[in-house]
Amino acid sequence: MDQISDMRFEDRSISIPTDEMAAKLWGVDVITAGDTQLFGRQLTNSYAIVALLSGGGTLERDGRTCRLRPDTVYPCMPETTFGITPEEGDSAIAVVRFGLYRTDSRFAGETYAAEAGAVTALFLNRDTAIEPHGRVADLCRAMRDGMGSGDALLRWKAQIGLYELLYETMAASGRQRTAGTGEALERARRYMEEHCGEPLNIERLAGIAELSPKYFVDLFKKTYGRSALDFLTHIRMAKAKRLMLRSDRRLKDIAHEVGYEDEFYFSRKFKKESGLSPTAFRKRRERKIALYGSSSLLGYMLPLHIIPHAAPLHPKWSEDYYNLLGADIPFHLDGYRQNYRKSENLDRLAESRPHLIVTAPGLEIWEKERLDAIAEHIEMPEEPAGWRQGLLLLAERLGETAEAERWIGEYERRTAELKARAESSLQREPVLFVRVLKGRLYAYCNQGIEDVVYGDLAVIRPEGLPARGTFNEPLSLEKLERLGTGRVLVLVCQESETLDAWKRLSASPEWLSLSAVRNRKLQLIGSNPWREHSPVAAEKIRDEAIALLAGNCP
Known part of the structure; x- marks a missing residue:
């Protein structure tokens, strides 16, 4: 059965079946700066929606005052009070009053008032922005004109306008709620990346996301495809790999920096995550792999956690790589306009005495002959093959297939999550x-x-x-x-x-x-x-x- 909403209150779910909901429009008032009788606080016995039609104004509910924004629906529940103050000028504010009912499909014709808790869930108890621009104002004006008409058919059409407004409100509320929880999870994810060396647990992460621990655990796994603690482990191991490849620091110190007091426990976790012990992983530094032809080749090495012995770099044409890896790469080739100075770069490459060279596609014959005299070289496939195939082919030659598959899997999971949102x-x-x-x-x-x-x-x-x-x-x-x-x-x-x-x-x-x-x-x-x-x-x-x-x- 289709659901209008599914909002959690203390881990319980309140939902309203759409085929059992009915609405009745009672009337639409439009308040302008010239009106006086509708100013101030008033008690509403029906459901109401307040919307700004033009100009500006404020709405007071539950002792709080907010400035009205265009294209936004402001719900007011029965037995509550609210007050409206239009600004001077051409300001106009609509108040749409209506009733909500549930119909029992088992007994034809039987209706009863919708439960207050369910209606609160229906509106998500929040103000809701609706697209496109002018849609809310147009619906409110059409309902007002219809209700004031002597034509019964137009009054009936106004009822349809109420259903349209409720539909737009519910649909937009659902989108905003999804975006809100998505941002909450992103806040926790960024915190993990920035504070992975600190003691972190579910209670602390849920608090950062402002969600209950149980809801946080379920939502995080559903969103990212892995548990929050597994995600934290992945972040910590990625940082440990960078530290091991870029420094000679003791394993104990690296373990402490990424959040583990026990270096032996860290080693076990590292091997489980990467398939290699920290010692075996560190031996990668002994391989002198050079890059030739384009600084974009660094974008293939980083997912494999390999820092090359030599690579083309330039503070302008490859600024990000230059800032990130410049201090870690012993031999810099000239990266001006992607290997503009080829002869000089080949001389510098020979000086670095690499074990293996990875090259960009499309090299000239004379370049390949020079490279043959320096070391074994691997030429990357042409671009139409796609970066995934290029990464897997390179990883296979370097014995890093598992690392490439892990990186691609993480990219696919993250892309699917972002695309869905x-x-x-x-x-x-x-x-x-x-x-x-x-x-x-x-x-x-x-x-x-x-x-x-x-x-x-x-x-x-x-x-x-x-x-x-x-x-x-x-x-x-x-x-x-x-x-x-x-x-x-x-x-x-x-x-x-x-x-x-x-x-x-x-x-x-x-x-x-x-x-x-x-x-x-x-x-x-x-x-x-x-x-x-x-x-x-x-x-x-x-x-x-x-x-x-x-x-x-x-």
Whole structure:
């Protein structure tokens, strides 16, 4: 049986079957600044919804006063008091009064008042924002006009308007409740990551999430696919791996830093989690693995917990990797514009005396000949193979298949959880990517965007562009207007000629008249991570896409 709501009170669930709920609209009052008789506190014997139609005003309930916001429903329960104060000017506030009843399907025609507790669950006892803009005001005005009409058919239509308003309220309340518990869990998850070295238990984590311990345990496992304590163990072991690979600190000190007083217990947990003892894991540092051709290769090494002996790095073109790993990589190759200085980098690579070299695809013959003279090398597959296949192939050659499978599994779990929470926003409208280069526009899709945005997150593609795969098609402003019917994300190449052209274009009347610009649906994105194709970049693209398109940062 369909349920209107399922809200927990002290671990009990109160629900209302939708096919047993009936509503009756009693009337709609519209209060303006010119009215006086409806001002002040009043007792309501019926259910009521307060909504701002225009201007501004305040609502007082239960001794608390709040400023009314547009597109928001404010519920008031029977036998409670509330007061309304419109602001001066053209302010108008609607008060929709109605009754709620339950019908017994076993006995035709028998109805009775809905239980107070069930109705509290129905509204989730909270104010609820409803989309799209103007929907609440339109419904309230239509109900008022219908109820005041001498036409019985229009009065009956007003009753339908009440059902529509209740439906919108319940649906939006459910979405907000899900987002609220999701944020609570995210708060606990972030706390685990930032304080994993401290003593943590379920009671403390549940307190941070402001949920009961039992509800927290059940909801965390349902959301993340593993228990909170298992998740904490995963965080602690990941940090321990980073510490072991980057320093010569004693195992006892590392165990203490990640939250374990007993280093032997830590070793057992580490082996169970990673499949290797800490000593065996630490021997990885003895392998001198070098990277050549692109700093994006670091995005394949990090999931395997391997810090390379040599790699291309640059403080601008690979800023994140430079800041994260620069001090841990002994030999820096020049990462300017992704291996711009090839001969110098090959000389530096030979100087590092690596055991194995991992290279980007598409090398020239002379580069491969130089590499053959330095050490054995592995060439990564072309991008269309996808980052998952590339990671698994590399991991197999390095004997790290289990580590790669663990990382991919965690990515899949996290992606599924984020997608479920934001699916309605992600699939609301098409998303067009535009690249700006030297004063020209291109409809754009690289392999990372294809794999993550249109693939993993199932974001809608604009009509009129290839159904799948990468492309870089010239784009006029007229075609941008036709294709950019939803969100438009713009990637501006960060070099002087393009930046000057972009400054002129973005200030032009033609650009400012675009629908996406006028409706504030156009946003800029950066080269990092949107131009990179790697597991780490895929993770960042996923998180940024969720934040940009769904309005929440995980």
